[in-house]
Amino acid sequence: MDLSVTSTEYTTVTGTSAFVPSPATPYQGDIARYWNDEARPVNLRLGDVDGLYHHHYGIGAVDHAALGSSADSEYEKKLITELHRLESAQAEVLLDNLGAIGRDDTLVDAGCGRGGSSVMAHQRFGCKVEGVTLSSTQADFGNRRARELGIDDHVHAQVCNMLDTPFEKGSIAASWNNESSMYVDLDDLFAEHSRFLKVGGRYVTITGCWNPRYGQPSKWVSQINAHFECNIHSRREYLRAMADNRLVPQAVIDLTPDTLPYWELRATSSLVTGIEEAFINSYRDGSFQYVLIAADRV
Ligand SMILES: C[S@@+](CC[C@H](N)C(=O)[O-])C[C@H]1O[C@@H](n2cnc3c(N)ncnc32)[C@H](O)[C@@H]1O
DSSP, X not given: OXXXXXXXXXXXXXXXXXXXXXXXXXXXXXXXXXXXXXXXXXXXXXXXXXXOOOOSOOOSXXXXXXXXXTTSTTHHHHHHHHHHHHHHHHHHHHHHTXXXXXXXXXXXXXXXXXXXXXXXXHHHHOOEEEEXXXXXXXXXXHHHHHHHHTOTTTEEXXXXXXXXXXXXXXXXXXXXXXXXXXXXXXXXXXXXXXXXXXXXXXXXXXXXXXXXXXXXXXXXXXXXXXXXXXXXXXXHHHHHHHHTTTEEEEEEEEOHHHHHHHHHHHTTSTTOOSOHXXXXXXXXXXXXXXXXXXXXXX
16 A cells, blocks of 8 residues: 555654655544654653553553652652553553464554554564554654564554555454544444454454443543544444444443543643643543443454
């Protein structure tokens, strides 16, 4: 799939060159630029801890013994290490739900960011992982990290719309969206996963979704949408779109109580981005949930 012919090259805010392939929609062009320009310390400094770069949130209890006293001169460094440990714990839980994966299998990381989850999947299963992202900066970053780790024959990222991928029908053992499904229409997304997944293959998403029990997206959810230029779906929409696309939920896990400690800790750090309050309030008032859904392709 050669997207370079119709792409537009430009210089990002950080001075590096990036490109936006002829996007399917103007919105996708905006999202490509957003991620090409993104260089938030909360993402980069956490990734620098061990070279696994994530753009997702953490889960699990905070290790207060490891953090020590906030008066300690090393406290900020320890806090970054702790936030990163919780982010990687999130990716481990996603991988736990992929089912049995063999070394000869190929997985798809849809909306792969800088590729942290792809690397972890290869390290755990020995398999191939194909990442897709709208951002050329992210794909370049992920491919560079894979070369540095000597795993570029197994882990590869490309600039590609996850709604229209080059993967053969029925060729993929498992696939996932780690916090990337709120940028697309869910019917279109699950139709594409369903197309390239093998029958019996596994699909997993970890995502924030609004809670139908609350009624409509709360003001906090609207704030998060505006901040990230995304469109958070409801839990009901996920389950309906999966059912319509031959993806049958095998597990639905509410990770909301597990992600709150991450947010509460992050809100105390120098890396705050201003969106922490919206996440904490919406998780607490029940209008927003952090969920994992694992589904079988039937
Ligand atoms: C919040 S980041 C998550 C990155 C990664 N999954 C992780 O866990 O670190 C969202 C990602 O979704 C990607 N994305 C959004 N819409 C997309 C689309 N239509 N096709 C491919 N990638 C998309 C963005 O390029 C970005 O990499």
